[in-house]
Amino acid sequence: MVRRIRTALAAIAALALPAALLSPLTAGASSAAHFSVGHPRPAPELTGVSTWINSGPVTLASLRGKVVLVDFWTFGCVNCQRTLPYVKAWYAKYHARGFEIIGVHTPELSYERSVANVRKAVNRLGITYPVAIDPSFATWNAYSNQYWPAEYFIDKQGRIRHYVEGEGGYSNTPKVIEALLAEPA
Secondary structure (H helix, E strand, C coil), X not given: CHHHHHHHHHHHHHHCCCHHXXXXXXXXXXXCCEEEEEEEEECCCCXXXXXXXXXXXXXXXXXXXXXXXXXXXXXXXXXXXXXXHXXXXXXXXXXXXXXXXXXXXXXXXXXXXXXXXXXXHHHHHCCCCCEEECCCCHHHHHCCCCCCCEEEEECCCCEEEEEXXXXXXXXXXXXXXXXXXXXXX
């Protein structure tokens, strides 16, 4: 029995991607929901945004040279609410060093479609970074996103380098941000 388990584990390990294909940003990841992108791809531009909260319209092109977190969330999602203290803390700690956050509010439920409700939630939750309202899921679809919350870390050249779906692994994220901020523009 032990031999069969070891053989099965060896077969699974042989199928795994070689470590060299993964970015060094995966080091220390504490959850399978955190992925560094082995082959960075250009981040899709924000599209279909009906309203901006806390700022005028923002484009990823205008943020080139900065590290950007595109954070898909919705205010009624308890998982999103639990990530917000961490997201806000990263913004407070790294914003002055060139770290930007764009919250992309993509509604899941009907009451989350109300811009007035989103504004109230942004105020109540103490969110100070720009929030894009994506009611038609245009940006969501451009990213091929499937989860609330989902975080896409974009490097200074505008490429997606790290991705997180769901909650957890909060101790790894500052390492990702620090590594991306340390790279040349």
